[in-house]
Amino acid sequence: MSVPANLNIVPFISVENMMDLVVATGVERFLVELAGYIEDDFRRWESFDKIPRVASHSRDGVIELMPTSDGTLYGFKYVNGHPKNTNSGLQTVTAFGVLSDVESGYPLLLSEMTILTALRTAATSAIAAKYLARKEARTMALIGNGAQSEFQALAFKSLLGIDRLRLYDIDPGATARCRRNLERFGFDIETCISAEQAVETADIITTATADKHNATILTDNMIGPGVHINGVGGDCPGKTEMHRDVLLRADIFVEFPPQTRVEGEIQQLSFDHPVTELWQVITGEKMGRSSEKQITLFDSVGFAIEDFSALRYVRDRVSGSTSINQLDLLADPDEPRDLFGMLLRRQALLASAC
Amino acid sequence: MSVPANLNIVPFISVENMMDLVVATGVERFLVELAGYIEDDFRRWESFDKIPRVASHSRDGVIELMPTSDGTLYGFKYVNGHPKNTNSGLQTVTAFGVLSDVESGYPLLLSEMTILTALRTAATSAIAAKYLARKEARTMALIGNGAQSEFQALAFKSLLGIDRLRLYDIDPGATARCRRNLERFGFDIETCISAEQAVETADIITTATADKHNATILTDNMIGPGVHINGVGGDCPGKTEMHRDVLLRADIFVEFPPQTRVEGEIQQLSFDHPVTELWQVITGEKMGRSSEKQITLFDSVGFAIEDFSALRYVRDRVSGSTSINQLDLLADPDEPRDLFGMLLRRQALLASAC
Numbered sequence: 019m020s021v022p023a024n025l026n027i028v029p030f031i032s033v034e035n036m037m038d039l040v041v042a043t044g045v046e047r048f049l050v051e052l053a054g055y056i057e058d059d060f061r062r063w064e065s066f067d068k069i070p071r072v073a074s075h076s077r078d079g080v081i082e083l084m085p086t087s088d089g090t091l092y093g094f095k096y097v098n099g100h101p102k103n104t105n106s107g108l109q110t111v112t113a114f115g116v117l118s119d120v121e122s123g124y125p126l127l128l129s130e131m132t133i134l135t136a137l138r139t140a141a142t143s144a145i146a147a148k149y150l151a152r153k154e155a156r157t158m159a160l161i162g163n164g165a166q167s168e169f170q171a172l173a174f175k176s177l178l179g180i181d182r183l184r185l186y187d188i189d190p191g192a193t194a195r196c197r198r199n200l201e202r203f204g205f206d207i208e209t210c211i212s213a214e215q216a217v218e219t220a221d222i223i224t225t226a227t228a229d230k231h232n233a234t235i236l237t238d239n240m241i242g243p244g245v246h247i248n249g250v251g252g253d254c255p256g257k258t259e260m261h262r263d264v265l266l267r268a269d270i271f272v273e274f275p276p277q278t279r280v281e282g283e284i285q286q287l288s289f290d291h292p293v294t295e296l297w298q299v300i301t302g303e304k305m306g307r308s309s310e311k312q313i314t315l316f317d318s319v320g321f322a323i324e325d326f327s328a329l330r331y332v333r334d335r336v337s338g339s340t341s342i343n344q345l346d347l348l349a350d351p352d353e354p355r356d357l358f359g360m361l362l363r364r365q366a367l368l369a370s371a372c
Numbered sequence: 373m374s375v376p377a378n379l380n381i382v383p384f385i386s387v388e389n390m391m392d393l394v395v396a397t398g399v400e401r402f403l404v405e406l407a408g409y410i411e412d413d414f415r416r417w418e419s420f421d422k423i424p425r426v427a428s429h430s431r432d433g434v435i436e437l438m439p440t441s442d443g444t445l446y447g448f449k450y451v452n453g454h455p456k457n458t459n460s461g462l463q464t465v466t467a468f469g470v471l472s473d474v475e476s477g478y479p480l481l482l483s484e485m486t487i488l489t490a491l492r493t494a495a496t497s498a499i500a501a502k503y504l505a506r507k508e509a510r511t512m513a514l515i516g517n518g519a520q521s522e523f524q525a526l527a528f529k530s531l532l533g534i535d536r537l538r539l540y541d542i543d544p545g546a547t548a549r550c551r552r553n554l555e556r557f558g559f560d561i562e563t564c565i566s567a568e569q570a571v572e573t574a575d576i577i578t579t580a581t582a583d584k585h586n587a588t589i590l591t592d593n594m595i596g597p598g599v600h601i602n603g604v605g606g607d608c609p610g611k612t613e614m615h616r617d618v619l620l621r622a623d624i625f626v627e628f629p630p631q632t633r634v635e636g637e638i639q640q641l642s643f644d645h646p647v648t649e650l651w652q653v654i655t656g657e658k659m660g661r662s663s664e665k666q667i668t669l670f671d672s673v674g675f676a677i678e679d680f681s682a683l684r685y686v687r688d689r690v691s692g693s694t695s696i697n698q699l700d701l702l703a704d705p706d707e708p709r710d711l712f713g714m715l716l717r718r719q720a721l722l723a724s725a726c
Binding site: 025026030032033034036037038040041045067069072074076078079080081083085087089092094096098099100103104106107108109110112114116118120121122123124125130132133136164165167168169192195199345346347348349350351353354355356357358359360361362364365368 | 379380384386387388390391392394395399421423426428430432433434435437439441443446448450452453454457458460461462463464466468470472474475476477478479484486487490518519521522523546549553699700701702703704705707708709710711712713714715716718719722
């Protein structure tokens with residue numbers, strides 16, 4: 019049992035700790051190592067407890083809990099999605115998560131996961147594309163240049179060697195910012211004035227838009243043979259990014275079908291429409307891309323195991339580090355069954371201090 | 373929208389903060405005020421999103437997530453239950469929770485909930501007994517004298533005027549400790565050598581044992597007419613405390629039937645065995661105790677709304693307090709869509725500091 023010596027303490031990775039870890043590691047190396055953890059966990063997919071995330075929907079957004087366990091560790095993430103938040107200067111998505119010891123039930127780590135979610139989403143997209151895009155792919159259209167866009171670009175660069183980007187967003191300011199942020203990373207970047215222009219010559223099309231409704235970012239005539247589509251933004255009931263006809267022409271790959279059929283692009287299709295689980299492609303059980311002309315679609319919604327992998331990764335990275343915070347989160351009476359006595363002793367201590 | 377001015381910050385009630393709040397308030401006043409919040413929320417039961425808690429079972433215990441929302445606030449609790457933990461000096465139950473703003477999805481408070489869970493469980497038991505026990509009840513048998521026992525005793529004292537206790541535990545040391553901890557609170561306490569002896573003359577029988585298996589703490593011949601049973605320890609599939617015949621003689625009151633039928637004493641009964649929901653007794657829709665001879669049973673398992681009420685209560689109590697901690701939990705870029713830019717600016721800052 020790996021419980022910290024100070025039983026009341028849970029190590030805490032704050033936003034600043036996470037930024038410093040990413041900066042010290044380098045974003046690209048971080049993405050590559052994180053992808054390694056995610057791939058390892060996808061390879062042992064069958065050893066995990068899996069349920070669709072537990073969603074609480076409201077008018078303007080959703081709050082979700084995403085738990086999973088491999089029998090040794092338990093992890094969960096809290097994440098919200100509120101597209102209108104940006105109007106009031108807030109993040110669309112914020113997240114934090116906990117990794118725990120299954121044997122004792124004690125939390126081992128609390129971590130910010132807003133930044134970490136952006137990284138793991140991009141890493142998972144790049145893993146999928148590694149198995150599904152054409153081997154010679156070098157050009158990616160990136161439609162939707164919000165908070166997720168730079169992470170996607172760098173994950174595809176570091177895992178697949180994608181070095182040509184075609185950016186488009188309905189907000190030109192977002193595209194300009196994305197381009198500026200990515201300048202130092204050695205991409206050849208084209209700014210486009212429409213989604214149609216962005217997909218021209220693209221080997222891979224990534225959609226990462228944020229509106230909470232059914233949109234049609236991609237129509238059938240925009241998708242040429244051999245393209246891999248990385249659909250990131252359609253991840254909620256009533257929130258999709260592409261026309262149904264695109265889905266009908268593509269071979270579709272998903273994380274966890276019971277969740278994706280409710281939340282992903284395939285909510286537009288019948289519940290028995292054939293899909294392939296990504297983990298089976300990674301283990302070799304199922305085929306990924308089978309021809310040069312095939313259209314492949316990774317219908318990404320984000321699954322709990324990816325967050326579990328991300329928590330495992332950062333825990334290994336910060337293990338033994340004295341630079342992270344220590345939270346007094348767990349009551350630890352001198353005698354475990356004497357929780358009430360702990361209150362009495364605190365009372366006596368406070369009284370004697372007066 | 374009630375989001376803190378510093379968007380990255382989430383107020384945090386540590387274990388020490390919680391102890392100080394309870395001590396400053398006084399345990400009895402805390403229980404009475406907390407019971408007020410719980411009763412208020414039970415009165416508006418129908419306005420809550422309700423699901424059975426999401427459990428991850430393992431060989432030695434369970435880790436659970438308990439979310440709920442009233443459409444304005446969202447709350448969830450993480451809680452584990454590992455009966456063998458005491459063997460290695462750990463708590464059987466540890467918990468923490470979060471209260472969030474539904475409109476933005478932003479967390480408003482992170483709090484320890486090991487102590488708070490003990491308090492809300494006891495407060496809920498006392499609320500149920502207020503409606504279900506005979507009005508003249510003064511004597512309570514308390515079987516199982518572990519971490520929950522003193523909280524139960526004080527909740528029943530402060531809400532119902534119960535001032536005679538009959539204690540029994542298979543571990544005499546636990547009983548001695550419980551007795552010692554309660555001495556200053558003005559109870560008339562009897563130490564008993566068996567559960568049978570403890571229930572003699574008792575108006576209310578509280579069972580709060582911790583073994584994770586089906587036990588028979590109460591058998592049919594131990595239960596006289598007019599008794600109210602407060603069954604606290606049977607709260608997990610395969611973990612019950614009383615013989616099925618006791619259940620068949622009692623009128624049974626529960627928190628949330630879909631959860632209690634799986635986790636409570638009534639897992640021993642058919643799925644359509646009649647039960648009454650406690651909230652309906654509180655609103656007056658359903659009758660509580662209907663005769664002096666009736667045997668009533670509150671089959672307590674603990675429901676998410678009680679934790680939500682508890683988080684609401686402590687949030688109101690610490691609101692504006694400068695003595696609690698502030699966690700840097702939420703990424704807050706200058707420009708909300710520029711999460712990646714925040715990393716770049718951190719990198720520049722760290723580079724310039726070298």
